[in-house]
Amino acid sequence: MPVLSPELRTDAERILARYPEGRERSAIMPLLYLVQSAEGRVTREGLKEVADLLGLKTAEVEEIASFYTMLRLRPTGRYVVSVCTNLACALRGATDVYAKAREVLGPGSEDMTEDGTFTLHEEECLGACDAAPVVQVNFANYDRTTPEGIVSLIDALRRDEPPPPSRGTFPGEFTRASRILAGLEPDAGR
Numbered sequence: 001m002p003v004l005s006p007e008l009r010t011d012a013e014r015i016l017a018r019y020p021e022g023r024e025r026s027a028i029m030p031l032l033y034l035v036q037s038a039e040g041r042v043t044r045e046g047l048k049e050v051a052d053l054l055g056l057k058t059a060e061v062e063e064i065a066s067f068y069t070m071l072r073l074r075p076t077g078r079y080v081v082s083v084c085t086n087l088a089c090a091l092r093g094a095t096d097v098y099a100k101a102r103e104v105l106g107p108g109s110e111d112m113t114e115d116g117t118f119t120l121h122e123e124e125c126l127g128a129c130d131a132a133p134v135v136q137v138n139f140a141n142y143d144r145t146t147p148e149g150i151v152s153l154i155d156a157l158r159r160d161e162p163p164p165p166s167r168g169t170f171p172g173e174f175t176r177a178s179r180i181l182a183g184l185e186p187d188a189g190r
């Protein structure tokens with residue numbers, strides 16, 4: 001069964017139209033985000049469809065998809081909670097924040113919680129060292145998060161009441177955030 005429905009195929013054509021002839025390969029990332037917005041992850045079939053659209057081998061597209069952590073190749077929850085544990089964040093308590101999130105979300109949350117709501121992800125770097133420790137939910141940053149703060153954040157997400165991120169607006173569920181990243185929906189925070 002194809003990942004890209006007729007409507008999503010139209011979206012894919014809109015994405016491809018942004019790139020000049022001969023530079024269509026530059027559309028790999030937005031097309032992968034489009035696929036991710038359909039299924040909450042990038043499946044083997046999605047990789048193949050993107051490759052076919054661009055006249056590439058599936059392996060060439062998979063190289064990109066497997067490199068970037070914001071592209072999920074496994075089933076993913078509605079909320080992806082990424083905790084930066086790189087040096088700056090680690091020095092300011094990120095390991096405790098991650099451990100608390102893992103405790104609250106339970107075993108297996110690194111893949112997806114049983115109810116499909118959360119995926120917990122330990123991120124190498126979120127590029128916001130001045131705001132350490134940083135937690136990101138569906139690509140929206142929450143600065144200077146504490147273990148108590150991660151509990152409050154998870155509780156709010158469980159109630160479907162995401163608090164405003166440190167900058168901008170919350171993009172919504174993971175699939176909608178992926179559409180925003182594909183350039184197909186405006187980000188209300190801009």
